[in-house]
Amino acid sequence: MVVRQECDRLDRRREAILSAARVLFVSKGFEQTTLGDVVERAGGSLATVYKLFDNKEGLLEAVVFDRIVSGEEMIRRIVDEERDPAMALTRIAKELQRTLLDPDEIALVRVVIAHSIRNEMFAERFFSSTARCSRLALQEAFERWAGQGVKLAGEPRDLADLFIGMIVSDMQTQAISHGFDGTPTCDTIAFRLQFFLRGAGLAN
Numbered sequence: 001m002v003v004r005q006e007c008d009r010l011d012r013r014r015e016a017i018l019s020a021a022r023v024l025f026v027s028k029g030f031e032q033t034t035l036g037d038v039v040e041r042a043g044g045s046l047a048t049v050y051k052l053f054d055n056k057e058g059l060l061e062a063v064v065f066d067r068i069v070s071g072e073e074m075i076r077r078i079v080d081e082e083r084d085p086a087m088a089l090t091r092i093a094k095e096l097q098r099t100l101l102d103p104d105e106i107a108l109v110r111v112v113i114a115h116s117i118r119n120e121m122f123a124e125r126f127f128s129s130t131a132r133c134s135r136l137a138l139q140e141a142f143e144r145w146a147g148q149g150v151k152l153a154g155e156p157r158d159l160a161d162l163f164i165g166m167i168v169s170d171m172q173t174q175a176i177s178h179g180f181d182g183t184p185t186c187d188t189i190a191f192r193l194q195f196f197l198r199g200a201g202l203a204n
Helices: 002-028 035-042 046-053 056-066 072-081 085-100 103-118 120-129 131-147 156-177 186-199
Strands: none
Touching: 002 035, 002 046, 002 056, 002 103, 035 046, 035 056, 046 056, 056 103, 056 120, 072 085, 072 131, 085 103, 085 131, 085 156, 085 186, 103 120, 103 156, 120 131, 131 156, 156 186
């Protein structure tokens, strides 16, 4: 019972620290935020932060990878549910746009971009856990459709790259520009999707 209570207490403390760090990393930047700032906002002690995360780098990794969005599971689920490739890709595009263009997600991506410049291993881990997983799931979907007799105007990997790039580029632009150019409209997104589907041989 005592052990469970201690674990529950540490879990609550961990969530409080992660929440505080997320806000501070986004508002002040990773470099400008100290662990003392995090403790001041979250409560607790520096000793607990070190116990749970080792150091500030470990805390950033926990903040980022606890919230990571790859879309892989969603892509596989929709492909299993939708027999028609065009309908499946339409649903996937809408879901990726909804999650990747979420303001909180974009704010965190700014932190990731800045830190990735300084830390190649962090950048590789982030890419491997997000875009690479989504691209592989899409590539397998295109391969599956081709195996079912769907005539594709391109190689599965190339089509997966184009599809992911069409959506991820908006997230990156929003993150870098702080939204100065505005978010893409529903009409713009629909046009891009139809353009892709026609180019891929999936729509007239």
